[in-house]
Amino acid sequence: MDTRKLNRRQAVSLLGGAAAVGAAGPAFGQTEPPKPAQIVVNHSGGSMGTAMRKAFFNGFEKKYGIRVVETSPADFGKLRAMVESGNVEWDITEIGGQDAIRATKLGLVEKIDGKIVDRSGYPEKVRTDFVFASSVYTTIIGYRTDVFKNGTQPKSWADWWDTKKFPGARSMRNHPTDNLEFALIADGVPMDKIYPIDFDRAFKKLDQIKPAVTVWWSTGQQPAQLLLDKEVVLATGWNGRFYDIIKKGAPVAIEWNEGALKQGSFVIPKGAKNPYWANKMLAEMSVPQQQAVYATELGYPGLNLESLKYVDDKVKPFLPTQYIDKQFWIDDAWYAENGNKAIELWNAWMLKKA
Amino acid sequence: MSMRGFWPAVPALLLLFFFFLFPVVRMLGFSLEGGSFDWYAKALGEGLYLRVFWNTFEIALLVTFFCLLLGYPLGFLMATTTPLWATVGFIFVLLPLWTSVLVRTYAWMVLLGRNGVFNRLLIDAGIVEDPLPLLHNFTGVMIGMVHVLLPYMVLPVYGAVRRLDPAIVAAAEGLGASSWRIFWRIYLPLTLNGIFAGAVIVFVLSLGFYITPALLGGGRVIMIAVLIEQQVRETLNWPFAAALSAVLLAFTFAVYALAQRFTRPQETA
Amino acid sequence: MQESAELRIEGAAKRFGEVAALDGVSLQVARGELLTILGPSGSGKTTLLKVVAGFEKPDAGWVKIDGVEITALPPARRDIGMVFQNYALFPHLTVERNVAFPLEMRNVAKPEIVRRVAEALALVELAGYEQRLPRQLSGGQQQRVALARAIVFNPRLLLLDEPFGALDRKLRETMQLEVRRLQRRLGLTTIFITHDQEEALVLSDRVAVMNKGTIQQIATTTEIYERPANDFVADFVGESNIFHGTMSAPGEVTLEGGRTLKVRSDKSAGAKVGVLMRPERFDTGGANLFTGDVIESVYLGTSFKLRLACAGGLELLVRQPARGPLPATGARIEVGIDPKAIHVF
Numbered sequence: 001m002d003t004r005k006l007n008r009r010q011a012v013s014l015l016g017g018a019a020a021v022g023a024a025g026p027a028f029g030q031t032e033p034p035k036p037a038q039i040v041v042n043h044s045g046g047s048m049g050t051a052m053r054k055a056f057f058n059g060f061e062k063k064y065g066i067r068v069v070e071t072s073p074a075d076f077g078k079l080r081a082m083v084e085s086g087n088v089e090w091d092i093t094e095i096g097g098q099d100a101i102r103a104t105k106l107g108l109v110e111k112i113d114g115k116i117v118d119r120s121g122y123p124e125k126v127r128t129d130f131v132f133a134s135s136v137y138t139t140i141i142g143y144r145t146d147v148f149k150n151g152t153q154p155k156s157w158a159d160w161w162d163t164k165k166f167p168g169a170r171s172m173r174n175h176p177t178d179n180l181e182f183a184l185i186a187d188g189v190p191m192d193k194i195y196p197i198d199f200d201r202a203f204k205k206l207d208q209i210k211p212a213v214t215v216w217w218s219t220g221q222q223p224a225q226l227l228l229d230k231e232v233v234l235a236t237g238w239n240g241r242f243y244d245i246i247k248k249g250a251p252v253a254i255e256w257n258e259g260a261l262k263q264g265s266f267v268i269p270k271g272a273k274n275p276y277w278a279n280k281m282l283a284e285m286s287v288p289q290q291q292a293v294y295a296t297e298l299g300y301p302g303l304n305l306e307s308l309k310y311v312d313d314k315v316k317p318f319l320p321t322q323y324i325d326k327q328f329w330i331d332d333a334w335y336a337e338n339g340n341k342a343i344e345l346w347n348a349w350m351l352k353k354a
Numbered sequence: 355m356s357m358r359g360f361w362p363a364v365p366a367l368l369l370l371f372f373f374f375l376f377p378v379v380r381m382l383g384f385s386l387e388g389g390s391f392d393w394y395a396k397a398l399g400e401g402l403y404l405r406v407f408w409n410t411f412e413i414a415l416l417v418t419f420f421c422l423l424l425g426y427p428l429g430f431l432m433a434t435t436t437p438l439w440a441t442v443g444f445i446f447v448l449l450p451l452w453t454s455v456l457v458r459t460y461a462w463m464v465l466l467g468r469n470g471v472f473n474r475l476l477i478d479a480g481i482v483e484d485p486l487p488l489l490h491n492f493t494g495v496m497i498g499m500v501h502v503l504l505p506y507m508v509l510p511v512y513g514a515v516r517r518l519d520p521a522i523v524a525a526a527e528g529l530g531a532s533s534w535r536i537f538w539r540i541y542l543p544l545t546l547n548g549i550f551a552g553a554v555i556v557f558v559l560s561l562g563f564y565i566t567p568a569l570l571g572g573g574r575v576i577m578i579a580v581l582i583e584q585q586v587r588e589t590l591n592w593p594f595a596a597a598l599s600a601v602l603l604a605f606t607f608a609v610y611a612l613a614q615r616f617t618r619p620q621e622t623a
Numbered sequence: 624m625q626e627s628a629e630l631r632i633e634g635a636a637k638r639f640g641e642v643a644a645l646d647g648v649s650l651q652v653a654r655g656e657l658l659t660i661l662g663p664s665g666s667g668k669t670t671l672l673k674v675v676a677g678f679e680k681p682d683a684g685w686v687k688i689d690g691v692e693i694t695a696l697p698p699a700r701r702d703i704g705m706v707f708q709n710y711a712l713f714p715h716l717t718v719e720r721n722v723a724f725p726l727e728m729r730n731v732a733k734p735e736i737v738r739r740v741a742e743a744l745a746l747v748e749l750a751g752y753e754q755r756l757p758r759q760l761s762g763g764q765q766q767r768v769a770l771a772r773a774i775v776f777n778p779r780l781l782l783l784d785e786p787f788g789a790l791d792r793k794l795r796e797t798m799q800l801e802v803r804r805l806q807r808r809l810g811l812t813t814i815f816i817t818h819d820q821e822e823a824l825v826l827s828d829r830v831a832v833m834n835k836g837t838i839q840q841i842a843t844t845t846e847i848y849e850r851p852a853n854d855f856v857a858d859f860v861g862e863s864n865i866f867h868g869t870m871s872a873p874g875e876v877t878l879e880g881g882r883t884l885k886v887r888s889d890k891s892a893g894a895k896v897g898v899l900m901r902p903e904r905f906d907t908g909g910a911n912l913f914t915g916d917v918i919e920s921v922y923l924g925t926s927f928k929l930r931l932a933c934a935g936g937l938e939l940l941v942r943q944p945a946r947g948p949l950p951a952t953g954a955r956i957e958v959g960i961d962p963k964a965i966h967v968f
Contacts, residue, residue: 077587174573215490216573340589348402525711527698530728
């Protein structure tokens with residue numbers, strides 16, 4: 001890289017930064033790299049962006065005088081292309097669980113600086129070197145309360161598969177992840193014995209539910225919208241999306257039993273322009289009070305266990321961390337190995353005439 | 355072409371080279387990773403991909419057919435009506451192009467859903483008892499794709515009709531042709547080029563669709579672009595994605611060449 | 624074979640917004656006659672043609688063919704052959720198919736079509752060009768195809784809308800004569816539209832001169848030329864010297880500048896009149912003599928065209944046979960004109 005150019009850009013951003021620092025008060029004499037005018041955070045967009053801005057970005061901008069530019073969506077292919085071409089636009093990016101594992105293996109991400117990002121409040125197993133666990137979410141059942149009154153909703157995947165007892169149009173994700181697991185559970189596999197997945201058994205079980213699924217959804221907003229429009233009466237979906245419409249008064253409720261837990265993750269792409277400030281951003285995202293704001297907004301609690309202390313009691317029933325015992329974790333490591341095969345089989349199954 | 359005539363085209367050619375030819379060549383390079391045709395063998399050998407290719411072409415053909423069915427009369431009317439009505443027509447025809455694909459798609463969901471505006475009207479009017487399945491299936495994909503691609507058919511047809519010398523139509527009329535015969539014997543043959551231009555554009559654009567089919571097709575309608583996107587973004591199998599793209603490109607060129615043969619000026623004997 | 628018809632138009636009027644394209648036009652075309660409608664652009668002649676062909680509906684008045692009103696009849700049902708300015712041939716059809724078109728529209732039997740197309744093409748001397756497309760023909764050939772297409776179905780009326788405008792002079796003259804010959808031979812009632820007065824004189828039996836939506840004069844070609852009804856006709860048709868004055872005595876006009884002319888006219892004394900003297904009617908002597916300085920002289924092969932400045936501010940355009948040397952600018956010459964050659968209107 002042309003160092004002269006870099007210096008000039010740094011000089012310019014220093015000027016901008018200096019003014020902001022002046023306003024925020026004198027900085028301590030630590031050796032911190034010059035402040036850029038902005039850092040770029042890439043995430044999935046939509047209401048998630050709004051919540052992140054409220055919980056993390058505004059505070060970060062105020063504290064350091066560095067503008068946070070948001071882009072979306074999360075895109076593994078783009079991450080790889082950026083790193084491999086050496087033109088890395090993002091300072092941090094959201095990433096799917098299995099993709100985070102593959103990205104680490106492919107050397108596409110920077111190590112997280114433990115001296116900057118304090119994860120002492122996190123469960124041991126999510127404190128990995130390269131991946132920052134930002135929140136927990138789960139795929140569960142959303143249902144119309146005007147159709148399934150007084151607790152008559154399906155309460156397990158076996159119920160979900162029982163279209164006689166629980167009639168009505170269903171929607172599920174157009175993706176093997178979640179659905180293979182649900183099928184196995186419905187077929188009697190205990191939640192702790194799902195992996196490695198028996199493809200034959202899972203798809204055979206999926207054959208049974210196929211006619212009842214009128215929509216295979218592909219964007220996170222779809223299941224909530226489908227329930228709202230009463231296009232379907234049952235939908236699997238991410239808890240935050242249901243939480244959002246329930247907050248707004250939709251006749252929809254969540255059945256948490258046997259949900260598929262996942263961890264929302266962020267990484268610093270290899271060759272990011274401002275790794276120091278990227279770590280600072282992750283530090284901001286690990287503050288329990290801020291995580292509580294985020295959880296209240298979206299229903300996705302952070303992994304700093306202390307954060308629950310700062311969440312209102314009315315919100316707590318909508319957080320998946322309250323139901324961890326009756327749910328299971330998606331095995332990202334298994335998907336990192338078998339994901340491609342799963343997708344291919346899924347496509348073929350989808351094309352099969354019912 | 356003389357060199358003098360060639361120079362003004364240089365910027366466009368450079369643009370084409372850097373933004374089209376170069377990426378395509380790179381893509382082809384990707385697809386032949388390790389000097390083998392394995393990925394092509396997979397693309398053309400496995401039933402899954404062949405079926406999706408076939409589906410894609412089937413959908414593109416149908417979309418083209420319906421665009422023609424709706425777009426020709428529309429373009430024709432707009433070209434022959436008063437300027438005011440033509441403007442109104444243009445606004446409605448072009449509106450989908452100015453709307454984001456998501457907004458458009460959600461609008462269709464509101465209109466075509468089981469409890470959507472359209473079904474409620476039909477039920478209230480007593481025309482049907484149960485809501486028609488207009489969404490989350492093949493019908494939904496057709497409606498959504500035809501809607502957004504219609505302008506690409508209407509505009510060339512409009513242009514072709516406008517280019518037609520009104521005296522020719524008057525001559526036919528004066529020589530005793532009824533409106534019906536004027537259409538079949540004069541308008542239709544003389545606007546064939548516009549029809550083919552529109553059809554080729556619609557067909558080629560259809561091949562690359564994936565958001566609309568994914569959202570309006572309920573996940574059941576799989577087009578090749580969906581699989582290519584999966585290979586690029588999810589499975590990161592870029593060589594295979596490149597091979598699939600190359601096959602699609604080859605098919606597209608073949609269709610284009612075929613269409614070119616038909617578009618030769620009609621030398622009716 | 625269908626008989627050619629007689630056409631009558633009575634009180635035809637048509638407005639486009641503020642503009643009266645036709646302002647009460649009446650005329651009659653006899654069976655087998657060729658009537659030329661002559662006028663500058665914007666005079667309403669094209670609108671009149673469209674009213675006859677059925678492409679425009681008049682606001683008032685009617686059109687009758689052989690006594691049957693056709694004012695509201697669509698063009699397709701009028702049986703009128705028309706040749707358009709740019710021929711309007713069907714570019715995608717061969718010559719043969721172009722000419723067959725009106726017959727096919729009339730559901731004429733196949734062998735009959737073949738026979739009549741061949742006949743029509745022979746008539747316009749285009750036999751052998753059957754399989755060509757219009758764009759493979761010259762302008763004159765396209766013109767002939769258009770003509771063949773317009774007459775092949777024995778129309779009751781033939782309309783020609785400035786058909787020679789796009790041809791060069793030589794070809795135009797040939798085509799004019801050819802059209803005339805064909806029209807006479809077939810006995811086709813024909814309306815011919817042009818803005819070219821020379822063309823009008825060559826082709827027509829009678830000429831209707833149009834201006835501002837009305838017919839200024841409708842008469843034989845000689846009548847129009849020798850005895851125009853008004854300034855406009857006099858000026859529009861041919862070269863002319865037009866003056867205005869008063870009848871000061873029987874057979875004498877005093878022009879506005881004071882000069883008196885001996886004329887033959889039975890207009891009563893004191894009447895305001897117009898006086899027309901055609902440039903070629905001047906001679907070296909005569910009852911009315913003019914002396915003037917040559918201010919412009921042009922050699923035209925068979926004649927000299929001179930502009931003379933005479934006493935009393937009179938300016939004369941004179942044509943003389945090209946005999947002897949061309950008078951030089953500035954030279955003073957004398958010309959005369961006979962009272963018989965002066966038209967008073």
